[in-house]
Amino acid sequence: MSKSRISKITYSQDLSAESAVWVQKLVTKLLINELDIDCSVKAKLLHSADQRFRYKGGK
Numbered sequence: 001m002s003k004s005r006i007s008k009i010t011y012s013q014d015l016s017a018e019s020a021v022w023v024q025k026l027v028t029k030l031l032i033n034e035l036d037i038d039c040s041v042k043a044k045l046l047h048s049a050d051q052r053f054r055y056k057g058g059k
Contacts, residue, residue, distance in 0.1 A: 021053060 009026070011019045028049045032042050 025049070025053060 009023065011023070029046060032045050032049070035042065035045075
């Protein structure tokens with residue numbers, strides 16, 4: 001089992017849309033990394049998630 005890391009996340013009200021996208025991408029990456037699947041599948045999932053964020057503008 002890997003050692004857990006602690007991160008501090010701050011949310012900027014001046015950049016609320018950008019902050020929301022960043023938090024969503026972070027949570028997506030953390031969840032995908034916890035899956036017990038091949039690295040190539042993880043890469044495809046991360047790429048797909050990134051494309052959705054770009055296409056929808058983070059909404």
